[in-house]
Amino acid sequence: QLQLQESGPGLVRPSETLSLTCDVSGDSISTNIYFWGWIRQPPGKGLEWIGIIYYNGNTYYNPSLKSRVAITVDTSKSQFSLRLTSVTAADTAVYYCARRGYFGSGIHGAFDIWGHGALVTVSS
Amino acid sequence: QSVLTQPPSVSAAPGQKVTISCSGSSSNIGNSYVSWYQHLPGTAPKLLIYENDKRPSGIPDRFSGSKSGTSATLGITGLQTGDEADYYCETWDNSLTADLFGGGTKLTVL
Numbered sequence: 001q002l003q004l005q006e007s008g009p010g011l012v013r014p015s016e017t018l019s020l021t022c023d024v025s026g027d028s029i030s031t032n033i034y035f036w037g038w039i040r041q042p043p044g045k046g047l048e049w050i051g052i053i054y055y056n057g058n059t060y061y062n063p064s065l066k067s068r069v070a071i072t073v074d075t076s077k078s079q080f081s082l083r084l085t086s087v088t089a090a091d092t093a094v095y096y097c098a099r100r101g102y103f104g105s106g107i108h109g110a111f112d113i114w115g116h117g118a119l120v121t122v123s124s
Numbered sequence: 125q126s127v128l129t130q131p132p133s134v135s136a137a138p139g140q141k142v143t144i145s146c147s148g149s150s151s152n153i154g155n156s157y158v159s160w161y162q163h164l165p166g167t168a169p170k171l172l173i174y175e176n177d178k179r180p181s182g183i184p185d186r187f188s189g190s191k192s193g194t195s196a197t198l199g200i201t202g203l204q205t206g207d208e209a210d211y212y213c214e215t216w217d218n219s220l221t222a223d224l225f226g227g228g229t230k231l232t233v234l
Binding site for chain 2: 037039046047048049052060062108109111117
């Protein structure tokens, strides 16, 4: 059974870079029928889509974050990662990694498997 | 402001039915599948509906989804106190080339 697990620092200083990793276990990350994505939820606010990555490295990003975000995939380690630069307090949130269906998956466009989430606080 | 518009809150009594709307445009809902998620505090969001009206295994048929034009609707019948949660619609926007989440709707079961 597929499982996702986020990991990374829980505290990041303002202006620095937030880095999180999502470990994928129970199935292959090198699949052409799924994307792998990051979603966040700031305190008291709704879900915000950050971006997704395909196994070959193709990415799509939230236009409002595009200048600061990078998502990469390491198929040899079965993990994908998020980097968000120049963070401010507004980037404080619970960050989720999730699997997103693509053509052939049977759940096209939907995020069906989620990690438990990782709280990242931006503070000095 | 979210591109996908949901009512901030809805409420109904146990056993009753409620619907949650999600309004978009031709660049998103009008030409893409819609998914719905249930989000309870402290837990990961759960997929309730995918491809507009399909339920993953394990999701009871009390939950239903539909889409018409540039709007989608989540229906929940036989409301239970355990259904109290935030509900989000989600779809792909072809113009933005990005996934979108609605602003979320808080369901209260009175």
